[in-house]
Amino acid sequence: MNLVCAQCPVRDSAACSVLEEKERDALSTVGRTRVLKRGEMLFAAGDDEAACATLVSGAMKIAAVDRDGNEQILSLVHPSGFIGEMFTPFAHHDVVALTESRLCVFSRKDMERAIEDYPALARALLRRSQEDLHAARSMIELTAHGSAEARLAALLYDFARAASDSPCHPAGEFDLPLSRGEIANMLGLTIETVSRKLGELEDVGAIRRKGKRGIEIIDPAHLLALSGKDEN
Numbered sequence: 001m002n003l004v005c006a007q008c009p010v011r012d013s014a015a016c017s018v019l020e021e022k023e024r025d026a027l028s029t030v031g032r033t034r035v036l037k038r039g040e041m042l043f044a045a046g047d048d049e050a051a052c053a054t055l056v057s058g059a060m061k062i063a064a065v066d067r068d069g070n071e072q073i074l075s076l077v078h079p080s081g082f083i084g085e086m087f088t089p090f091a092h093h094d095v096v097a098l099t100e101s102r103l104c105v106f107s108r109k110d111m112e113r114a115i116e117d118y119p120a121l122a123r124a125l126l127r128r129s130q131e132d133l134h135a136a137r138s139m140i141e142l143t144a145h146g147s148a149e150a151r152l153a154a155l156l157y158d159f160a161r162a163a164s165d166s167p168c169h170p171a172g173e174f175d176l177p178l179s180r181g182e183i184a185n186m187l188g189l190t191i192e193t194v195s196r197k198l199g200e201l202e203d204v205g206a207i208r209r210k211g212k213r214g215i216e217i218i219d220p221a222h223l224l225a226l227s228g229k230d231e232n
Contacts, residue, residue, distance in 0.1 A: 004028060008104070010080035013167075014054045015124040023118055030110040036097035042083065042105075043091050050091035052084030052111040058101025059162075059177035063094045073186040075136055076177070078162035082128050086112055098177040138229075143188045146228060151187040152197045154227035156207065160217050170220050176213040201226070 005011055005028050016024055034053070036042060042060065043050040060077040074093060077083055085091050086108055106114070115122040142151055159177070160170030176183075184191045201207045206223040208216040217223060 004033070008056060010054065010056055013080040014104075015080075015082050015121060015128055016054065018120040018124045019118060023121075027106075027114055027118075027121075030114075031104050031106045034103050034105045036101045036103070038097055038099055040097050042095040042097070042103065044094050045092055046090055048090045050085060050108060051105045052082070052086060052108055053103040053105040055079050055081045055083060056102040056104055059098040060101055061096050061098050061178075061182070063096060064092075065094065071185065073178075073182060075132070075139070076158075076186075081132075082125060084108065084111065086115075098182075099175075142228075148187075148189055148193050148197050149200065149226055150228045151189065152183070152194065153201060153206070153223050154229050155183065155187060156201070156215060156217075157220070157223050157227050157229060159215070160220065160223075170217055173210070173214065173216045176215060 005016075005024055008014075011017060016027060019027065033056075034042075036058075042053060045064070055077050057079055059079075060081075060083065061073050062075045062077065062083075063071050063073050065071050076098075077095075083095055083103070085093075115125060139154075142154055146154070157170060159174055160172075163171035163174035165171075178186065180191045180194050183189075184194045187194070189197075198207075198209065201223070202209055204222070204226075206217075206219050206226060208218055210216055
């Protein structure tokens, strides 16, 4: 097995996990590793040579910027997530690192060729696209109708799930990849409301704040209940 693939922390959860060993080795020959610093772009809206990538570590945001320069965070990408807009002439959104992020990057042409050569990979990417679409619709619904507490609890629970090594249980601790302002932007709240609701979630024993960005999940079941999310 390719050494880089053998040591990859998301090798069993990324879309490429469905490939046979020789297929993964072949795919790895056209990929490259890229490390982005916080705030650095993978690609920007309008780029006609936008890459495709699997996020190995870190966190990314997908965002749009309006004519007045205001950013709207549309979704987040966590480790093992796939990033890319295939079959379009140019990228529609900015993809930006929220923390130092390590990616396995492919040209769009190489990835399009890979999904033609490996039907299992095509099915895995389709399944992930459906999951991402469901997550985006759920967030839209929550932002439109959920309380501020439910929105924040749902986001924190998603962060805990993304930070976990287990598919069944959220992580006990993690660092927030978003600032208070970015959380407010994504959830349609004010920074003051985000800060107040974090305090209330701590007061009811669902979480504990640790330093500037650290979050400890004290009662994951309570946090999930407050979010109104379905655990599945």
